[in-house]
Amino acid sequence: MKFLKFVLTDNNDPIKKQTLIDHSNTPIETFLSSNFNLEPPQINELVYSIGLTTKSSTKTPEAISKIKRFLISFDVYGNFPVMVLKYGGPGEISQGFCRSAAVAGTTYKLNTSLVDFDPQLKVAQFNDGSHIKINEKIIVAPTQVPKFLQSNYNEVSENLKTYNITRLITVVRKDCKEWMSENESSAIVVFPPKSLPSNNSQVVQVIIQNGGTGICPDGQSIWYSQTAEQDPSQSKSDLECAFEKMESSILRESSNDLDDVLTNEDFVVNPQGTPILVNSFKLGESLQNFVPKEKLEIVVKVGFVQTTFIKPDLSNVLIPDDSNNISKKVVPDSEDIIFANMPSSEISYDGIVSEAKLLYQRITGTDEDFFDVDFEDEDEENSNTISSTSNGANGASAVRASNPGDTDNEMAIDDSDDDSAASHHHEPFGAAEMEL
Numbered sequence: 001m002k003f004l005k006f007v008l009t010d011n012n013d014p015i016k017k018q019t020l021i022d023h024s025n026t027p028i029e030t031f032l033s034s035n036f037n038l039e040p041p042q043i044n045e046l047v048y049s050i051g052l053t054t055k056s057s058t059k060t061p062e063a064i065s066k067i068k069r070f071l072i073s074f075d076v077y078g079n080f081p082v083m084v085l086k087y088g089g090p091g092e093i094s095q096g097f098c099r100s101a102a103v104a105g106t107t108y109k110l111n112t113s114l115v116d117f118d119p120q121l122k123v124a125q126f127n128d129g130s131h132i133k134i135n136e137k138i139i140v141a142p143t144q145v146p147k148f149l150q151s152n153y154n155e156v157s158e159n160l161k162t163y164n165i166t167r168l169i170t171v172v173r174k175d176c177k178e179w180m181s182e183n184e185s186s187a188i189v190v191f192p193p194k195s196l197p198s199n200n201s202q203v204v205q206v207i208i209q210n211g212g213t214g215i216c217p218d219g220q221s222i223w224y225s226q227t228a229e230q231d232p233s234q235s236k237s238d239l240e241c242a243f244e245k246m247e248s249s250i251l252r253e254s255s256n257d258l259d260d261v262l263t264n265e266d267f268v269v270n271p272q273g274t275p276i277l278v279n280s281f282k283l284g285e286s287l288q289n290f291v292p293k294e295k296l297e298i299v300v301k302v303g304f305v306q307t308t309f310i311k312p313d314l315s316n317v318l319i320p321d322d323s324n325n326i327s328k329k330v331v332p333d334s335e336d337i338i339f340a341n342m343p344s345s346e347i348s349y350d351g352i353v354s355e356a357k358l359l360y361q362r363i364t365g366t367d368e369d370f371f372d373v374d375f376e377d378e379d380e381e382n383s384n385t386i387s388s389t390s391n392g393a394n395g396a397s398a399v400r401a402s403n404p405g406d407t408d409n410e411m412a413i414d415d416s417d418d419d420s421a422a423s424h425h426h427e428p429f430g431a432a433e434m435e436l
Contacts, residue, residue, distance in 0.1 A: 003036045003046075007068045020061045028063035029056055048190045052348055054203045054228050054312050056193045062313060069348070084186045084207065087214050089224075093352055114138070114146050119334045137363050138337045145339075149331075153339060156329040157309070165306045165345045166235035168225040168243065171299040175210040176221045178253040185212025188347075189246065196241040202229040204242040205347050220299065228312040228345040232305065239303065247296045255293070308342035310351065317344065317354040327358050338362050 009016045023031050028047050032038045038046070047053050051066040088095075098108075109126070116125040122134045140146075145153045179187040191204040206225045211218035225242055229235035309326050310317055316324035331337045340359065344351035361367040 003032065003038065004071070006036075007064060008071060020064065023060040026060045027057050028053065028060050031060040031063075044190075044192045048192045048203055049188065052188075052190075052205065052346075054205070054345065055201070058313070066348075069350070084188065084209075089207075089209065089213070089215060090349065090352060093349065097356075113144070114140075116146075116148055117334070117337070119336060122336065134336065136336075139340055139359060139363075140337060141340050142342050149337065152331045152334065152337070156331060156339060157326055160309045160324070160326060162307045162309060163228070163311060163345070164230055164232070164235070165308060165343070166227050166229065166232070166239060166303070167306065168223075168239040168301070168303045170223040170225070170243065170301045171216060171220060172223065172250075173220050173297040173299055174250060174254065175212075175219055176208055176250055177210070178250065179208060180210070185210050189242075191238075191242050191245070196238060196245065198234070198237040198241040200227070200229065200234075200238040200241070202227050202235075202238070204238050206242065206246065207347060226345065226347065235305075236303070251294065251296060306342055308344055310341050310344035310355075312345045314344060314346055314351055314354060317341070317351060317358065320358055325358070327355070327362060 006016065006019075011017065011020075019035075023035075028051075029043055032043050032046065046067055047058070047063055050070045051063050052070075053063050053066055098106075102108075109130075109132075112126040112128050112130075114124055115127050117123070117134070117138060124132045124134050124138065126132070140149060140153075142153070176187070179189070187208045189206040189208060191200065191206075193201055193203060196204065204225060204227045206223055208221055208223050209215055210221035216222050223243070223246065225239050227235050227238050229238055320328050322328040322330070325341070326339045327341060329339070331339070338359065341355055344355075357367045357370050360370050
């Protein structure tokens with residue numbers, strides 16, 4: 001309780017501020033043990049399960065901020081702290097952005113790739129032959145760098161250090177409800193350093209989601225495992241060991257073979273009427289010697305390694321500059337082109353949000369209004385436009401009426417009854433040039 005009060009104390013509190021300064025280079029495990037007399041199981045729970053840190057040498061200020069991140073999530077989305085989404089996964093952030101962007105007037109051009117860009121005329125060309133006038137910036141993902149930008153990408157990324165993230169995604173035909181609380185569909189499993197037979201030096205983190213989240217069929221679950229271990233053979237070994245531990249655990253916990261291990265003689269009832277196990281040795285021996293009769297059915301199992309410029313501690317995203325983050329670097333002779341980073345090893349959304357804020361700042365010049373969501377002006381404009389054409393005018397007419405004389409506006413819609421125009425309606429990008 002003393003530690004939780006310390007974490008939740010305002011960071012500007014003189015005592016807390018000085019404590020963090022004094023222990024700025026102290027590993028969090030040492031700090032918790034010496035200052036709060038916490039035991040290893042408690043430390044592991046706070047540092048690795050709640051704080052989601054990845055190594056035992058994590059410095060105290062960083063670990064404290066990560067632990068506080070979870071604790072202050074209480075009462076934000078409901079009367080509970082939040083660690084994962086109830087439905088879906090991190091992809092829901094992209095989906096939410098796409099929907100919000102569409103409301104704000106964004107146009108999506110699918111199944112095409114960028115093949116050329118004129119930085120003087122600010123015109124981009126796509127592989128389908130279309131041209132688009134660029135009024136703002138071009139953001140390029142590392143996995144989609146076109147050939148004409150490859151030399152620029154190599155130049156700006158030349159002195160940046162890369163980091164590996166080894167991932168293992170497994171779909172199993174079991175809902176793993178034994179690992180989840182009632183009415184929950186997700187769980188996070190963490191293997192602290194030195195907790196696996198592979199003698200892992202880095203944490204192995206696993207997000208488990210079953211059919212209740214909507215990402216897989218009922219009766220199945222997906223295990224998203226990852227480690228920031230930089231040695232390729234060690235990282236693979238760590239993930240495989242973690243998988244084997246989880247496989248053994250879920251088969252044991254979901255098995256009916258242990259139902260008859262304990263009898264009434266192995267329990268006593270305390271004065272409050274609560275049964276207490278008195279023969280824990282018998283249970284432990286049974287668990288140790290347990291051999292499951294069934295095997296875990298694997299639907300698919302995929303392992304891969306991602307390379308990113310983002311440090312595992314996110315330091316070069318939280319405090320970026322043009323020497324440590326590619327998104328801050330300026331492409332020679334093409335200042336309107338911004339290269340993005342690959343995903344980080346951070347399983348919370350801090351990495352995603354921080355990267356998005358950085359790109360937003362590059363585009364707009366500031367990130368002060370990054371979290372502002374206000375489409376009131378657009379709604380008011382739409383309302384005025386529709387009301388001005390309400391006397392028999394349809395929505396399509398309203399669009400044209402708002403742009404008098406603009407006969408070249410490719411976004412204008414004409415709901416003609418002429419069937420010959422149908423094919424044109426289904427090809428909104430067929431025009432030779434668009435302006436975004």
